[in-house]
Amino acid sequence: MHLSHFLLFTPLVSAIWPLPRTLTTGTSTLWISRNVAVKYGSAGASISSSFPASPNISSQAGPPTGADIVHTALLRANNALFKTNFVPWMLHPRGSVFEPGADDGSGPQVTELCLQLPGDTAAALSTPPPPDADESYNLTLTVDGTVTIAAQTALGLSHGLSSLTQLFYSHSSSGGVYTPLAPVTIVDGPVFPHRGLNLDLSRSYFPKEDLYRVLDALSLVKMNRFHLHITDSQSWPLVIPSLPDLAAKGATRPDWVYTPEDLAAVQDYGARRGVMVYLETDMPGHTASIYQAYPELVAAYDVRPNWDTYAAEPPSGTLKLNSSKVEAFLDTLFADLLPRVKPWTSIYHTGGDEVNEKAYGLDDSVKSSDKSVLQPLMQKFVDGLHKRVRGAGLTPVVWEEMLLVWNLTLGPDVIVQAWQGETAVAAITAAGHKALVGSSTVWYLDCGHGQWLSFTPQTSAQFYPYADYCSPRHNWKVIYAHDPLAHIPADQHHLVQGGEVHLWAEQTDRQNLDTMLWPRAAAAAEVLWAGAKDELGQNRSQVEAAPRLAEVRERLVAGGVRAEPVQMVWCLRERGCVL
Structure with missing residues (x-):
C-alpha cells in the first residue's frame, strides 16, 4: 500500500518563496481569523483591533511613509489570508489527509500579531524609508498563537507579513484559515539590494x-x-x-x-x-x-x-x-x-x-x-x-x-x-x-x-x-x-x-x-x-524548489494573476517527476 495512505496531517511543503535565510517549522496547527489583535512595538501598544479592511489614504503629499507601507502590508495580508487564499490539495499525495479537522472555534488560534521596530516606533514610521533601507526581518510564530515580526524598517515588516501569509492555507470545508507548521522561526534578508x-x-x-x-x-x-x-x-x-x-x-x-x-x-x-x-x-x-x-x-x-x-x-x-x-x-x-x-x-x-x-x-x-x-x-x-x-x-x-x-x-x-x-x-x-x-x-x-x-x-x-x-x-x-x-x-x-x-x-x-x-x-x-x-556553495536544488514555486504560483493565481503551471498535478502530488 502506498505510504501516502498512512499519512496523517503532515505538510510536505514549507512553501515560502523566496527561500528565507533560515527557516524552522513544526507540525502543530494554528487557526487565524480577521479579529487577531495587531500591535506595534515591544511594549505591545495596540494600534488596531484587527487587520485593516480598507486602504489608508495618507494626507501627506508625495511618497508613502513607513506607516502607509505597513498599513498596505496589513491590508494585503488580510486579502491574502482571508479572500484569495487557496486549498493546497494539489501539493499532497492522492488519498493523504493533508488538512486538520474543520475548526469550530475551539482549536488553537493566532491571537496576537506584534510588529516591532527599534527605538521610537512612531518616529520610524512617520517618514518614507530611504532607498537603501534595511529589508531584513525576523519572524516567530509560537504554538500558543503569538506572531512577532521584528525589523529595522517598514520594508522589513512588509516582507515579514508577506512571508507570514505564505504559511497559511484555506480549509476545504470550513473556509477557515490555518497553518500546519507551528512553531515557526524565520531569520531573513536579501542578498542583493x-x-x-x-x-x-x-x-x-x-x-x-x-x-x-x-x-x-x-x-x-x-x-x-x-x-x-x-x-x-x-x-x-x-x-x-x-x-x-x-x-x-x-x-x-x-x-x-x-x-x-x-x-x-x-x-x-x-x-x-x-x-x-x-x-x-x-x-x-x-x-x-x-x-x-x-x-x-x-x-x-x-x-x-x-x-x-x-x-x-x-x-x-x-x-x-x-x-x-x-x-x-x-x-x-x-x-x-x-x-x-x-x-x-x-x-x-x-x-x-x-x-x-x-x-x-x-x-x-x-x-x-x-x-x-x-x-x-x-x-x-x-x-x-x-x-x-x-x-x-x-x-x-x-x-x-x-x-x-x-x-x-x-x-x-x-x-x-x-x-x-x-x-x-x-x-x-x-x-x-x-x-x-x-x-x-x-x-x-x-x-x-x-x-x-x-x-x-x-x-x-x-x-x-x-x-x-x-x-x-x-x-x-x-x-x-x-x-x-x-x-x-x-x-x-x-x-x-x-x-x-x-x-x-x-x-x-x-x-x-x-x-x-x-x-x-x-x-x-x-x-x-x-x-x-x-x-x-552548490546550485540550489530544482527538486526542492519546484513544489515551492508551484505553491507560490497557486497564490498568484488565487490573487488574479494568470501564471503558468510549473508541472502537471501528478508531479506535484507524487513527487515522482525526477531524474
Missing part, C-alpha cells in the same frame, strides 16, 4: 490596472524594483506637459498614454508595496517616435527597405548627436519629468543600447559614421544627460554599450546594466562600476517565441525555422540556475547590485502579459533574494 523587472511599455501598452497587478506580484516575491522602459522607437506614450506633441503625436493611440497622474499613481502604488518604480527614456538610439512631433531632432528616420542597416528594429531613427535643438529639447524634457519622478525613486535610466553608428552618416549635425568622430560627441551627449539626472538628485543608469562599446568615461556613481552575457558583467565590475545582471541568454522572458518579423519568399528559407535572436525560451530552471556572481572576483562582488528580468513586448500585450511573466520571474526573485547557491 536591486531585485527587479524591466517591462517594455513602448512596443505595447499596459494600462495602470495591469501595472498594479504586476506590482502586487513583485511584492509577493520580494522584488523591489520595477523598471519602466517607457519610450522607444515604436511609440512615445509618456505625456510631457511642456512638450504636449510628444505623446499626442508619438503614442500608438491617443488613449494609449501615461499622464503625469497615471505615472504618480503607479509609482505610489509600488512604493506602498516596497517596490521602487523607475523610468527609462532610452536615447540617443531607439528614439524614432520623437520624429512624429519633432522631425528636426531625429536622423535616419524610418529608412526602408534597409532599416536593418541603421537600427536593430524598425523603425530606424536616432537623436541627432551634435544638435543644439536636441539639447534644448532635452533641457525641456528633463526639467519637466525628473522633478515629478524624483519623490518616488533614486535612480533614472538614460538608455544607451544598440546605438548604430551608421545612422549618423545621415545625421546633418555629424555627417559621419566614423567611431573616432562619434565617440567624443557621444561622450558629450551622455555627460549632458547625466548632468541633468544628477541635478535632479538622481543616480544615472545606462546600458552596457555606453561603457563597453563606446568606451565612455562614466561617473563613479553610474550603474551599468548588462544584457549581453556574463562576460559583460565581469567587464563592468573590472572597470570599477556597479552592475546589474540580466543577460538575454538567461533572463529575457520574451525569448523563444520565434521571429516577429515576416520574411519574403526570397529570404524566407535562410531564416527558417524563424527562431528569434535569443531563442530558446528560458524556462524557470534556466533562470533559477543563473548565478549573478559567476565569473566575478570575490573582491568585486559588492559591485553587483543585483539584476532584472526583462520582458520586451514585440509579442506581448494585455492578453498574455501574466503568462509571459509568471512564475518565471519569481525564479529570478529567489536568486536575487537568497542567492544562487545553497549553504554548501
